Amino acid sequence: MSLATALKSGDLAELPARRDEGWRWTDLRGLIRAVPPASPPLTVGTAGPFAAIDGETIVFGNGQRADGGTDLSFVAERDMTLQLRFVSDAINASQASTVAIDIGAGVSLVLLESHEGAGDYIASVEIGLEVERGAHLTRIVLVDEPADAILVSEARVVLHPGATFHQTILTTGGRRQRIETVVTHPGAGGSVRMDGVYLLGDRRHADITTEVTHARPDGVTNQLVKGCVSGQARAVFQGRIIVAKGADGTDAKMGHHGLILSERAEIDAKPELEIYADDVACAHGNTVGALDEEAIFYARSRGIPEAEARAMLTQAFVGEVVDRIEHDGARDVARAWVAKRLGGEA
Numbered sequence: 366m367s368l369a370t371a372l373k374s375g376d377l378a379e380l381p382a383r384r385d386e387g388w389r390w391t392d393l394r395g396l397i398r399a400v401p402p403a404s405p406p407l408t409v410g411t412a413g414p415f416a417a418i419d420g421e422t423i424v425f426g427n428g429q430r431a432d433g434g435t436d437l438s439f440v441a442e443r444d445m446t447l448q449l450r451f452v453s454d455a456i457n458a459s460q461a462s463t464v465a466i467d468i469g470a471g472v473s474l475v476l477l478e479s480h481e482g483a484g485d486y487i488a489s490v491e492i493g494l495e496v497e498r499g500a501h502l503t504r505i506v507l508v509d510e511p512a513d514a515i516l517v518s519e520a521r522v523v524l525h526p527g528a529t530f531h532q533t534i535l536t537t538g539g540r541r542q543r544i545e546t547v548v549t550h551p552g553a554g555g556s557v558r559m560d561g562v563y564l565l566g567d568r569r570h571a572d573i574t575t576e577v578t579h580a581r582p583d584g585v586t587n588q589l590v591k592g593c594v595s596g597q598a599r600a601v602f603q604g605r606i607i608v609a610k611g612a613d614g615t616d617a618k619m620g621h622h623g624l625i626l627s628e629r630a631e632i633d634a635k636p637e638l639e640i641y642a643d644d645v646a647c648a649h650g651n652t653v654g655a656l657d658e659e660a661i662f663y664a665r666s667r668g669i670p671e672a673e674a675r676a677m678l679t680q681a682f683v684g685e686v687v688d689r690i691e692h693d694g695a696r697d698v699a700r701a702w703v704a705k706r707l708g709g710e711a
Contacts, residue, residue, distance in 0.1 A: 368393060368517040369489040372461045375400045390601040390633045391543050391572040397487065397515070404428055404458035404486055413450045414507050414702065415477040418694040420446030427453050428460025428488065437464045446475040451490055453482035453514070461489040470497040470525075475692055476504045485513035485540070492520040496528040505695045507702060508536035508544065512569060515541045522546065526553035533690050534561040535699055537706060538569030538598065545574040552581035552612055560690075562683045562699075563592030563600050564706050565630075572601035579607065579642075583614040590621045591683045594630035602634045604649075610641040619649040624656060624682060626675075676708045 371379035380397060381388035407426030428451075429435055441447070453460065468474045480490070496502045502522075510516055516539055524530055528551070534544055548557055561573045577586050586606055594600050606617045623632040636649040656678050664674035683703060690696040 367489070367519070368487070369461045369491055372400060372459050372487065372489055387574065387603065390599070391541060391570070393515070393541060396541055401457045401459045401487060404453065404455040404460040406433070407452065407454055409450070409452045411452075413448060413479050413481065414509070414698055415448050415479065415695065418446060418448070418477060418698075420448055420475070420477070422448040422450065424450045424452060425462050427455055427458070427486075428462045435462045437462075439465070440467045440469065441472050441474045442469045444473040446477065449476060449478045451480045451488070453484065453486050453488055455484045455486040457485060459487040463491045465493040467495045468497060468500040468502050471499045472497070473501040474503070475695070476502065477695060478504060478506045480508040480510055480516060480518065482510050482514055484511060487515040488517070490516070490518040492518070494520060494522045496522065496524045496530055498525040499527040500525070501529040502531070503692055504530070504532040505690065505692070505699070506532070506534045506544065507698070508534070508542070510537070510539040510542065512539060512567060514539040517543045518545065520546045522548040524549060524551050524555050524557070526551050527555060529556045531558040531691065532560065533686065533699070534573060535702060536563050536571050536573070538563065538565045538571035541570050543572040543574060547575070548577040550577055550579045550584045550586065552579055552584035552615065555584050557584075557586040558689070559586070559588045560686045561590040561592070562686050562703065564683070564703065565592070565594045565598035565600055567596045567598060569598045572603070574601070574603040576605045577607070577617070578609060579612040579615045579617065580609050582612055584612065584616070586617040588619040589686055589689065591623070591686050593624035593626055593679050593683070594632055595626040597629045599631045599633070602632070602636070604635070605637040605639065606647065606649075608638075608640045608642045608645055608647060612642045613644045615642060615645045615647065617645070617647045621651045623653045624679060625653060626656065672708065680704060680707050
């Protein structure tokens, strides 16, 4: 069951529902009562959030490239930066697009992916990423969708021995939003870092779901997701690390930490480790709480207004994740994006 299948077939029974364990907090079948018509073509004339960073750019407007295609196959044969923009502007419409990217052996690719829009559309994006032997992929995903939009982005990542995959997701949510990443980890010196930041207010909903399967020995995974919710927003984090039988020497760590800033906001977190191998170093942690009132009092005693103090503390809280972004330009964009949404200086 998937949103993409439902949009293509028009069959609502294909939508994930609350009874599906992995979707119990992000029910689509109970929300979508009819599949809307396809979004009209859209010409994108605006610059994206990563426009100041040099590199190639590919744009999908309402799920279509400029030539009308909804699918993309791309091969990175040299070190490069690729900006992949999904821009939507539609009312009561739907769209689905598919992307496949192959990063060649020994190649380094920085993938700057943005989801931008206006309206109340339903969008599905499916991305396949093949990271060949010794290649390095950095993926920064910035999701800035309208409050009434529904988005499901699903990435399937296959790593080869010695490959590296570093990912950071930053999102403000939507009416329903799910950003899913599934990684097949080969071990053999391969390394994965999967981070995320969610900043949700009003009635926005964001679901960050990840799964990493260590199939062979000597692989590393490190994950850190942080965020905050206010108003009546809801955040979902589901992280699963599977260490298969024989994947000895695996080093896997997962951490999720959330802040609830209002009484009616909610965070649902489900970190999981499934270990079927010996001689591994695996751990996970999960905390959900509120801002430190003593720290707020201290800031106010130094003349800082309460709203500004809360924004500063929240920005410092999620800043740990942003600081882990290795690409200087992308890290600067992420810092400015977080500061703007928390009411600080960009």
